[in-house]
Amino acid sequence: MKRRIEIMDTTLRDGEQTSSVSFSASEKLTLAKLLLGELKVDRIEVASARVSEGEFLAVKKITEWAESEGLIDRVEVLTFVDNGVSLKWMKEAGAKVQNLLTKGSLNHLTHQLKKTPEQHFKAIAKNITDAKKVGIETNVYLEDWSNGMRNSPEYVFQYLDFMCQQPVKRIMLPDTLGVLTHTESYSFVSQIVKRYPNIHFDFHGHNDYDLSVANVMEALKGGCHGLHLTVNGMGERAGNAPLASVVAVINDFLPEIEISVNESTLFKVSKLVSTFTGFGIPANKPIVGDNVFTQTAGIHADGDSKKNLYFNDLLPERFGRKRKYALGKTSGKANILKNLQELGLTLNDEELKKVTERIIELGDKKEKVTKEDLPYIISDVLDSDSYQQKVLVKSYVLTHSKGLKPSTTVSVEIDGESFEENAQGDGQFDAFMNALRQVYKTKKIQLPNLIDYAVRIPPGSHSDALCETIITWERDGKDFTTRGLDSDQTVSAIKATEKMLNII
Structure with missing residues (x-):
């Protein structure tokens, strides 16, 4: 009894x-x-x-x-x-x-x-x-x-x-x-x-x-x-x-x-x-904390796929919860595969390797990556493979001061040759584009017109790891779109612009 x-x-x-x-x-x-x-x-x-x-x-x-x-x-x-x-x-x-x-x-x-x-x-x-x-x-x-x-x-x-x-x-x-x-x-x-x-x-x-x-x-x-x-x-x-x-x-x-x-x-x-x-629950509080049913290390996710080697009796389903697999610098391919399975996505080995490298890179910047961010990262990584990189935005300085016009100094490498220019603009990205136009003016190349600019974060994401900038360009009567992904909005726009430079 x-x-x-x-x-x-x-x-x-x-x-x-x-x-x-x-x-x-x-x-x-x-x-x-x-x-x-x-x-x-x-x-x-x-x-x-x-x-x-x-x-x-x-x-x-x-x-x-x-x-x-x-x-x-x-x-x-x-x-x-x-x-x-x-x-x-x-x-x-x-x-x-x-x-x-x-x-x-x-x-x-x-x-x-x-x-x-x-x-x-x-x-x-x-x-x-x-x-x-x-x-x-x-x-x-x-x-x-x-x-x-x-x-x-x-x-x-x-x-x-x-x-x-x-x-x-x-x-x-x-x-x-x-x-x-x-x-x-x-x-x-x-x-x-x-x-x-x-x-x-x-x-x-x-x-x-x-x-x-x-x-x-x-x-x-x-x-x-x-x-x-x-x-x-x-x-x-x-x-x-x-x-x-x-x-x-x-x-x-x-x-x-x-x-x-x-x-x-x-x-x-x-x-x-x-x-x-109004008292938050510590993320590591047993049973009810956000992290207690989250595997972070890739080796643990791999073990969970092999006879649940890293499970104990505290199964999340007992408490109306689900097991999660964190994405960050300690993530291995196993963590990412678990999240891809939930999203219904598949990648080949080479694509998975590149996505893993990108997530680790974000983790090194102390960025929190969520499952909802994953499709954006995949899109960005695979999109980068669609062209040969001949143009590289090597470095830039963006300034924004009260009472002064924003300015940018940019260094660009085109087919191995380096160029550096400085320009002002109505905003940091506008100043960046004006500096680029001066670079391309020396090469007698006219840049496409920017006709649409949109910024968004992954729907359902609870992190600040990523925002995506989508820019639509017009050249010779035709429109095309490039995307950039970064935790910083302006940097994501610069990445989208770098893709455009390689496409043209």
Whole structure:
């Protein structure tokens, strides 16, 4: 039999403590519906009581929806030992489950509340009794519990002995300051679970040392019954244990544990939270980052074509995503072939070699190349093979200054002979063309007329690697077109012009 673990998402409460993050009432309602309805977490913690009028309205909207869907007992609110003020707030907001914040370390109790354990316990017992009278169920947080277990375990056990006598549903063990190691997580949780076998314990991890996922794994091995997680690991300071990573770890490494979360929805929820908060997802963030299912090295793409040598159990399809093959200076032919297959394009070996060289050249310039750029690169490379290069634009200087006309100095090689000219114009490219005309005037050759000039980027491309300049020329009553491709618009126009010079 698998052990069933509850997942509580606290993005809307603890996650909102991320600096500068505040969800609107409608955003909270949207996420609440998604978290419970599609992602299928067991519970959600949606707010802190008494915070603001906006928070009250958000909770009211969520509880009205949850009541209509039969989910009201899965919506929870953080409350305080405050002589019933939080309970009154909850009652008016329609919430039915309180997560009561109490002191889990003697240090916090002594220096913040300035009370004895007996005084604190008496106030907690009264709160729990009052909550029950108004139909509110109680879970209890032991704030700073991790430091309590390190520095005052006798107080923690005294508290838990008292809590055994109270009508609470869950006791929640937070590593409030994110200080636990994985060995402590296992030791502390297992001690408590063995001593109090009839109580449900949740583990609430923070990520200050980047140990939250490891600590969650050890807390589960120690016997905890529930976990508190946030989308994208949002939360105060370095954030909380991230939902997506923990779900993947449980599914892949802890086969004895069963959870309800629908992992195929994780990416969608992650993107929505990022949109609502304005906090971008790091590209290398496990499961939900842009790069985590992207192979960059050519040897890896080649291995994927040979019995999936570089696959692991984190298949992107599990999370509603697709594997990608990056194009850049470490790309080999295998990466490019994978992208060509997706586009339905084929190249012979020589063409593939030239396209690969061009992509590596762009990568050396730190340009990001996408699959959508590929047809443009192919077109440019193959187009360059359609004529013999007798004219080479060797170098140029383009200037643009306020109050002065743009000017260009250009050096051109024609059949091995070099020419250099300088000219001004209405823009940098116009100045470049005027300098070229002076070069060709010495050779008694008239350049074609420029009759159309268009610039575009590859449709669907999300990079700044390439823009394509398409120039239509007219000579002897006939029109012809040349294209140039570069990350710089003017340079791409110069490349298109160089092709024209070779054609004529």
